Amino acid sequence: MITLSASSVFAYLLFPGGLFAVLFGLLLLSMGRIAVARFQGRVGPPIYQNIFDIIKLRVKEVLIPEDVTNKLMFCIAPVFGFVGMMTAIFILPVSGVYGGTGASSDLIVLIYLLALPAVSHILGGSASGSTYAAISVSREVILMFAYEISFIIVLFTVALAAGGGDGAQFSLKGIVDYQITHGSFISDIKMIPAFLAFVIFMLATLEVPPFHIAENDGDVMKGYLMEYSGMPLALFEITHALKLLVLITVLQVFFMPGIAGASIIVNLLWFIGKSAAVVACIAFIHASMPSFRVDQAFKFLMIVPILLSLMSLGMILFF
Amino acid sequence: MFSKYATKSPWLYRINTGSCNGCDVELATTALIPRFDVERLGCKYTGSPKHADIVLVTGPVTVRSENYLIRMLNEIPDPRVIVAIGICPISGGIYRDSYSIRGPLDKHVEVDVNVSGCPVRPQSILDGVAQAIGIWKDKIKQFHEA
Ligand code: SF4
Numbered sequence: 001m002i003t004l005s006a007s008s009v010f011a012y013l014l015f016p017g018g019l020f021a022v023l024f025g026l027l028l029l030s031m032g033r034i035a036v037a038r039f040q041g042r043v044g045p046p047i048y049q050n051i052f053d054i055i056k057l058r059v060k061e062v063l064i065p066e067d068v069t070n071k072l073m074f075c076i077a078p079v080f081g082f083v084g085m086m087t088a089i090f091i092l093p094v095s096g097v098y099g100g101t102g103a104s105s106d107l108i109v110l111i112y113l114l115a116l117p118a119v120s121h122i123l124g125g126s127a128s129g130s131t132y133a134a135i136s137v138s139r140e141v142i143l144m145f146a147y148e149i150s151f152i153i154v155l156f157t158v159a160l161a162a163g164g165g166d167g168a169q170f171s172l173k174g175i176v177d178y179q180i181t182h183g184s185f186i187s188d189i190k191m192i193p194a195f196l197a198f199v200i201f202m203l204a205t206l207e208v209p210p211f212h213i214a215e216n217d218g219d220v221m222k223g224y225l226m227e228y229s230g231m232p233l234a235l236f237e238i239t240h241a242l243k244l245l246v247l248i249t250v251l252q253v254f255f256m257p258g259i260a261g262a263s264i265i266v267n268l269l270w271f272i273g274k275s276a277a278v279v280a281c282i283a284f285i286h287a288s289m290p291s292f293r294v295d296q297a298f299k300f301l302m303i304v305p306i307l308l309s310l311m312s313l314g315m316i317l318f319f
Numbered sequence: 320m321f322s323k324y325a326t327k328s329p330w331l332y333r334i335n336t337g338s339c340n341g342c343d344v345e346l347a348t349t350a351l352i353p354r355f356d357v358e359r360l361g362c363k364y365t366g367s368p369k370h371a372d373i374v375l376v377t378g379p380v381t382v383r384s385e386n387y388l389i390r391m392l393n394e395i396p397d398p399r400v401i402v403a404i405g406i407c408p409i410s411g412g413i414y415r416d417s418y419s420i421r422g423p424l425d426k427h428v429e430v431d432v433n434v435s436g437c438p439v440r441p442q443s444i445l446d447g448v449a450q451a452i453g454i455w456k457d458k459i460k461q462f463h464e465a
């Protein structure tokens with residue numbers, strides 16, 4: 001049960017949610033940009049680049065096009081994703097640093113929260129009345145149908161595995177505690193296919209190549225962000241940074257929540273190090289892959305990650 | 320106070336008004352090829368005119384592209400900086416006095432930086448962008464005082 005106390009407000013607004021999460025997420029985004037640049041043999045932007053991007057967007061004029069189909073929806077759409085991600089980072093435990101809310105079934109809540117950024121893209125894009133946004137929204141919806149299925153199967157696989165034979169464990173904290181006593185799932189051969197499926201899900205939600213389809217500069221320009229400028233655009237950027245951080249934290253909660261020592265500082269540094277390593281891997285994939293067409297991506301997402309996650313589920317259930 | 324940090328993040332938007340593609344190739348390589356990395360200045364190419372801070376215009380403004388150019392320029396939020404890339408938008412270049420040209424660019428909009436060359440050298444594009452950032456800083460200040 002979550003009660004309103006000083007410590008939970010602190011966790012929501014400052015650490016590990018809120019301010020810390022926004023800054024850390026933005027830093028992770030710039031780290032990704034630097035890593036992509038290095039893989040291409042360039043120097044890349046400075047490490048604080050994405051924070052400056054947000055400051056820049058603050059000084060720009062905000063344009064609202066005359067032909068938006070729904071002005072109210074156009075203005076409030078960015079808020080859904082932002083609030084969803086703020087809440088997600090609040091309920092996620094960081095092993096050895098922060099225990100999460102400790103609610104008994106927050107894993108289920110996570111399914112809904114992780115869908116919110118896509119929902120805000122869809123609402124904002126379709127309200128903006130731009131043709132590019134319409135195309136990109138239809139692509140995003142198609143992809144969302146495909147990747148959410150594999151995510152839900154992975155989620156139940158992890159819950160069953162963390163139940164340790166008797167039922168499923170739907171508490172995020174329970175999953176972390178189980179892995180700290182029994183060893184991380186990443187070292188369990190039965191969970192490797194689920195891990196791969198989750199990585200594919202991550203790439204698809206973050207829209208990095210090979211799933212850079214809904215906002216591909218080459219054919220739909222900026223997609224659903226086409227008509228946004230100034231502060232609403234900054235809110236979308238912050239949401240993107242938080243989404244990256246949330247997905248990396250979920251990856252660590254599900255598969256590698258190992259702790260490095262007893263002290264909070266050491267564990268926090270360990271968490272930051274693991275996150276940076278994951279970002280570097282994502283950047284490597286980003287720099288070396290071309291993009292799918294939307295139909296190819298749909299076929300791929302319907303077959304590969306779903307089969308991988310079902311394989312893990314089967315092994316957990318029957319062996 | 321913010322203008323100091325804001326200038327570290329200029330987003331570039333490219334408008335092609337009927338160029339021969341020589342300058343566009345140079346623009347693409349400026350950002351992408353290892354030797355000339357415009358992302359070091361914090362720049363990034365953006366797909367939407369509404370996200371643009373520095374607008375790079377190539378080509379001599381042909382009859383067919385004139386209307387689109389004007390519409391596009393109206394969609395770019397202030398404060399913004401217009402950079403003319405190549406001799407085409409500056410004077411018409413090799414297309415000067417042609418029946419199908421509605422240039423030069425400064426008939427339509429106030430140009431802040433001219434980068435000449437046919438095609439322009441990557442180094443001069445970088446120099447032009449760096450100068451544009453300086454002008455943009457003053458414009459942000461004026462925009463917030465107004
Ligand atoms: S300036 Fe020269 S290279 Fe550039 S677009 Fe014009 S004709 Fe082509």
